[in-house]
Amino acid sequence: MIDHENDGTAERPIHMPVVSYSETVRHFIEDVYTFAEQHQEMELTRYREILKENGMEPGMNDMENVDIFNLNAQCVLALMMEVVRAERFNEGAIFNFFKSGAMLKCLERLDCLV
Template sequence: MWIIDNENDGTPEHPIQMPYVNYSGLVRDFTDDVYSFVDKHEEMELRSYAEILKENGIEWGMDSMSTAVVENLDAKCVFAMILGAVRAERFCDGALLGFFANGSVIRWLERLKALDTDGENVAAK
């Protein structure tokens, strides 16, 4: 939910707060889980998510990541897109909301599920 300051008038006594997204606990848990996964699986080198995306012909941006054909991507690249979406929020309020709203996050999670058809951890593959 976007929080927009409609109470203050912009004077020095009542400065207007910049709009921001107030994410639900579920989304905050999701981002915590993403960072936890990155920390636990250093062998995947996901901190280099922008390079991983670039190697797969995907730019770190809303359009390129949202339109990427995930059916041909491996788990490492899909995780890199997820981390890229989470990191984008740090630079642009509402970026992560955009990836949720346009269905990208669901597509990425569904791809990971498809890669994990045998019930093993996709990080081990």
């Protein structure tokens, strides 16, 4: 949501944008955490190290431009975890990852690997 009503003056300060996710996206976030918890063998608590081991530096610009179709399942899942965790410090990170199509590519890659 973006404030289009206020002009930034002291009387009418602009309110910072807020991302409000749908129930589906909130469930998706929960599912990423649940999967990581139930599949300790994937070591997704090490998601940043996994990304670095695969030549990726954490950061949303790099994450959205990765060639997903050359990554193994662990790395794709680590990428998804990076995005979910990034939301805590960068509101809208998940939104941007979905909007760019990168999340769909991750899911398609995982589907190919199963």
